[in-house]
């Protein structure tokens with residue numbers, strides 16, 4: 001279902017997500033929202049946040065699974081695609097090049113170059129290579145949500161809607177003004193359609209820098225999701241909360257190993273923190289002064 005160039009999930013079906021959620025719950029994980037991860041992380045269990053990027057319509061298919069297990073998920077939407085009902089640019093390139101007989105390697109190289117291009121450059125490329133009609137939505141499994149569907153999703157108490165810019169823009173390639181505009185345009189659209197202003201952004205393709213963080217914070221965002229494959233500690237600074245790590249979904253046949261690896265890493269991390277804490281609060285053995293002098 002939901003695809004992203006950096007988080008390829010092709011071949012995932014609803015049943016895949018059901019198995020993932022089931023397995024994670026059995027291993028003791030607790031599914032939470034990004035807000036909970038920052039302000040109220042569970043003490044008793046490692047927290048997991050499920051995210052989907054881009055705003056594909058097939059995100060709707062996972063709602064019954066979320067309901068079945070009562071777990072939340074966050075969907076990041078590139079809003080111009082919803083507003084204009086256009087195919088995502090990478091799907092346009094892929095299906096047209098396949099039709100022209102290009103091999104997967106050649107298509108991958110073209111996509112790779114475009115992934116480091118501005119929305120304007122990408123649009124010019126599509127117009128030159130395939131013409132204006134190429135942007136039309138052609139298949140149901142590749143289309144963006146409609147505004148109505150987005151509203152339906154946002155009304156589900158288990159769904160969090162986040163910002164993925166207006167045009168899926170690789171923000172650091174733009175001027176500060178244009179980058180800020182990509183973020184605020186998506187904020188405004190999402191607020192108008194869903195009635196809520198997002199608090200969380202997923203940087204398209206994972207690219208951001210300090211200027212982008214500043215622009216996002218100015219737009220009212222307090223949580224930023226990258227594509228850096230790492231788990232996140234609690235008690236992050238405001239700046240740290242704007243650059244959370246995120247693991248790509250594992251091979252569907254390998255959920256167990258992936259989740260066990262995550263849990264092991266978190267346990268080791270927690271054990272290390274607990275040890276550091278204990279050293280910090282205990283006075284030194286030969287320390288007859290106040291606790292304020294004790295340090296690790």
Ligand SMILES: [Zn+2]
Pocket residue numbers: 004005053054164168204205
């Ligand atoms: Zn994306």
